[in-house]
Amino acid sequence: MKLKAHIGTIIHEAFNRLDISLSSEIQVVPASRVEFGDFQYNGVMKLAKSMGKNPKELALLLASQIDTSGAIAKVEVAGPGFVNIWLNDSWLDGAIGNLFENRFDNFANSLNPETIVVDYSGPNMAKEMHVGHLRSTIIGDSLANLFEFLGHKVIRQNHIGDWGTQFGMLIAYLEEQDSAAYAKLKDLEEFYKLAKTRFDSDTKFANKARDYVVKIQSKDKHCLGLWEKFISISLAHSQEVYDKLGVLLTPKDVRAESFYNDMLPEIISHLEQKNLLTVSDGAKCVFLPEEETPVIVQKRDGGYLYATTDLAALFYRYKTLKADRICYVVDARQSEHFKQVFKVAKLASFVGDETVLEHIAFGTMMDKNGKPFKTRDGGTIKLIELLDEAVSRAKDAIKSKENLKPDELEKLAQTIGIGAVKYADLSVNREANYIFDWDKMLSFEGNTSLYLQYAYARIQSIFSKTQIELNKDKLAIQNELEHRLSILLLSFKEVLLHAAKEATPHTITSYLYDLATLFMQFYESCPILKEGVSPKEQNTRLILAQITADTIAQGLKILGIGVVQRL
């Protein structure tokens, strides 16, 4: 059910009866205040203007033609031409009954499936994952989940950095240390530092490292072997983080930088053929109109750059993966880069004219004081350590910890702690910088994952106390909270569609928070299992509670967050 669209259709029909044709789609919005009804349509005023009519008269005319025998119970015209709309309870009975029966089964069928590539996480294999990778990983994964849930074909791509000069240094050091180094690889960060120190202090070693870079590129067997070994160990570190985070990336989603190496000369020659290439200061560049700086695709020394690789990746994703939409979940600081690369890709036809290219940008993660998130001594915080801290803090926050078995507590803390980290990130507008605050994210109050998990657990508790069989044909929505809750539940699908279109997970969290809040009100004022509640009321309220729980669980699942049966 697309609720707003359905109401829009009814209004459209009313316009048809008046022989008024519309140029744009009808936009119905939730009423700004309770006394203005459930929804409102504000388009009359603009329309009246273009028709040279009095808005209030037109609104009244429209209202007289709106069908009030179905979804809409009542229409009122207010102010200069607002059309306020109330929905019909018995119609809601049917719609909720239908939602209860089919739940979210048909959410995936309602639009043309697209092939969507989501490029996210993309850690550099030379180092361990740190907090800088968190947002891309979390946001990207939730978007991939969302697209999948809506029936699209999603191709996750983990564009790991496995190529570049650092790897010469790292494998030279690896070779030198031999077996001892393998042990040290457990701490990649430490290993990198040691190799770097060696590189800076020993020119002989530095030369060897540079030599090894060239050797990897020329596919020297020995060096390639060392390199592969190194990458596989580093990738295992990342996988450990993904597993702990509960993101769905697996080794098969890895499409590393190095994968595109062989395509790079073709990219250059293709650009040449299209007459897009200019040699400037010895470098091969694409100059774009209205852009001050060119996109450099080949350095003076013949080396390629990340723009070249990105073009190759775009080409591959279009040509081989058949992508309709390609989403890059990457730090906002790279917006200039993507803007340019996308332009070049379109100009050079590396992608189709219709291919949607999006940079899903996000801001920097800051600490409580608004400074970049670092350790006390200014170093980067390892992601794995941050996640462990989240679980440990969650453990402390759980009230019932004394009553739980250790493994139960561990599991609960995982769900809560990791969920809190993810939710905190996903619940803010991704474009702005984001303030990471342990206390806030692990609070039960406000817009947090814990609040939603608590609402869910409360509902589970109700169902653990009753065996009543639910009957969707005996729904009888009547009081205000049942009515409002029903409408909110029916809005879920359009919320997801909107979030998918705009790539804004925070619109989902806002919705879920509103839902949980409304449910809490409902819970306080609409008793279910208490004395004096009629079977009919019980049936209705239990069904609403059930759908609420399922909606919270499903919404959180899309965000990559779990629920718990008890708290």
Place this chain on the structure above:
RNA sequence: GCGCUCGUAGCUCAGCUGGAUAGAGCACUCGCCUUCUAAGCGAGCGGUCUUAGGUUCGAAUCCUAACGGGCGUACCA
């Protein structure tokens, strides 16, 4: 210098592409547990939406400029 982006309550944030009296949470004050989880609910306090113009019936939202913060500005990714 040029470009991008942000500026909403003391703090952290929403505001659905122009609508009615700008909303939440935290903090602070005050109410509500013999009955489904009080990790909850209700009420109060708190705003010249950075500023100045413009567009129009109507602007936090769109346009222009200024101020302030963040970021980016050709051979790193």
